[in-house]
Amino acid sequence: MTARSPLAPAAFPLLPAIPGVTLRVARARYKNWDRCDLTFVELAEGTAVAGVTTQSKCPSPEVEWCRAALPLGRARALVVNAGNSNAFTGHRGRAAVEAIAARVAGHLGCKPSDVFVSSTGVIGVPLPIDKAEAGIDAAVAAEPCGWDEAAATIMTTDTFAKAVTTRAVVDGRVVNIVGIIKGSGMIAPDMATMLGYLFTDAAVEPAFLQEMLSAANRETFSCITVDSDTSTSDTVLAFATGAAGNAPMASWDNAGADAFQAALTDACRQLAHLVVRDGEGATKFIAITVEGAESDASAHRVALSIANSPLVKTAIAGEDANWGRVVMAVGKAGEPAERDKLSIRFGTTQVASGGLAVQGYDEAPVAAHLKGQEIAIGVDLGLGDGRATVWTCDLTHGYISINADYRS
Numbered sequence: 001m002t003a004r005s006p007l008a009p010a011a012f013p014l015l016p017a018i019p020g021v022t023l024r025v026a027r028a029r030y031k032n033w034d035r036c037d038l039t040f041v042e043l044a045e046g047t048a049v050a051g052v053t054t055q056s057k058c059p060s061p062e063v064e065w066c067r068a069a070l071p072l073g074r075a076r077a078l079v080v081n082a083g084n085s086n087a088f089t090g091h092r093g094r095a096a097v098e099a100i101a102a103r104v105a106g107h108l109g110c111k112p113s114d115v116f117v118s119s120t121g122v123i124g125v126p127l128p129i130d131k132a133e134a135g136i137d138a139a140v141a142a143e144p145c146g147w148d149e150a151a152a153t154i155m156t157t158d159t160f161a162k163a164v165t166t167r168a169v170v171d172g173r174v175v176n177i178v179g180i181i182k183g184s185g186m187i188a189p190d191m192a193t194m195l196g197y198l199f200t201d202a203a204v205e206p207a208f209l210q211e212m213l214s215a216a217n218r219e220t221f222s223c224i225t226v227d228s229d230t231s232t233s234d235t236v237l238a239f240a241t242g243a244a245g246n247a248p249m250a251s252w253d254n255a256g257a258d259a260f261q262a263a264l265t266d267a268c269r270q271l272a273h274l275v276v277r278d279g280e281g282a283t284k285f286i287a288i289t290v291e292g293a294e295s296d297a298s299a300h301r302v303a304l305s306i307a308n309s310p311l312v313k314t315a316i317a318g319e320d321a322n323w324g325r326v327v328m329a330v331g332k333a334g335e336p337a338e339r340d341k342l343s344i345r346f347g348t349t350q351v352a353s354g355g356l357a358v359q360g361y362d363e364a365p366v367a368a369h370l371k372g373q374e375i376a377i378g379v380d381l382g383l384g385d386g387r388a389t390v391w392t393c394d395l396t397h398g399y400i401s402i403n404a405d406y407r408s
Contacts, residue, residue: 006282007277007285015147018178023146025145026139026142027138030131031084039079039150040140046074046241048203049075051238052236058088061096065116066235070210078116079100079117080117080195084125085121086127093127096129097117099132101113103133107137118237148161162274162278164178166267167263170256173244175246175263177198177200179199182196194234196221197237198264200238203242208257216264223272223388223390224391225391284373284393286393287375287390288306289376290379290389291379291386294381296387298336299386302333305333306379312325319367321370339355342381343379344377345377347366
């Protein structure tokens with residue numbers, strides 16, 4: 001088993017129960033391993049749902065199922081399978097998702113479209129329907145479990161279970177948000193970048209919950225990258241049970257809507273950061289801020305060019321203050337940039353400005369900064385007011401080892 005990431009939090013957080021959310025796990029045995037690999041979440045009647053899914057042109061049947069169900073706005077259950085992505089599996093893959101939804105619907109007395117399904121793991125291997133159905137039956141019969149077990153069960157190459165909680169005051173009531181997520185590799189910001197699930201007891205109308213989640217995604221999940229590769233299965237779903245009893249939020253004019261949006265965005269950002277901190281083989285957490293661009297979108301694309309550069313990422317892994325690689329990544333981004341207006345900093349140290357190294361540049365503080373686990377790179381294009389931040393990790397031998405042996 002891969003060692004726990006050095007960037008992992010010290011412990012799993014203490015998380016509140018969310019009324020209307022019941023968690024169970026089971027062993028479907030999708031792989032030859034001795035662990036739970038099916039997560040079953042039962043949701044109270046009337047639970048609102050929203051979601052964002054991968055922009056991959058080769059999405060899994062689970063993604064297509066969720067896309068079709070999301071406009072209906074309501075959910076009664078979530079099933080997450082680990083160890084098999086069921087992607088690129090043709091009609092057999094679609095049949096598996098339909099069978100899972102039908103099985104759960106039979107247990108709960110709901111419509112199959114009320115059941116959301118995700119799978120993660122190896123691409124190209126059909127999900128065995130018999131194992132999925134047996135796993136669902138076992139999960140339904142199991143005792144409810146905690147967030148820690150649910151978060152661990154959705155993992156694949158992750159080295160630690162990931163979860164966060166935030167809260168807000170809405171209509172005079174405290175509402176809680178809990179999020180769990182899995183992701184470690186095949187991570188690129190092309191919508192969502194892994195499998196993530198958020199649960200809240202707030203009452204929110206589905207259309208407004210969708211608006212809120214999409215806005216939060218743009219600032220968080222769409223701003224991380226581990227290896228520039230977009231998964232076939234990426235999905236983030238948000239479920240709102242309404243058990244807190246607040247007047248349902250339907251627009252920004254509702255009491256507490258702004259506070260809830262801030263809490264939701266904070267939860268998404270924390271989850272996104274946890275994915276980067278568990279990047280396959282990662283030893284450094286890197287924040288890249290680009291300002292002075294012609295637009296925020298342009299700044300975002302430049303930041304991603306830097307974050308996805310193997311030369312930049314390996315330099316950080318080697319603790320090499322090679323800022324010339326940042327210049328290279330800015331120049332290849334295809335966005336407006338002028339060499340003689342460009343400024344670069346590592347940490348708080350300005351290293352380059354006006355097309356050349358800062359006069360009297362001392363590499364020592366930069367070298368010291370790069371020895372830490374939290375790395376900051378700043379770029380000012382000097383062209384406008386556009387600004388963006390992207391989060392990534394370094395690229396080490398560990399990434400190669402994990403992915404070279406992924407199917408072994």
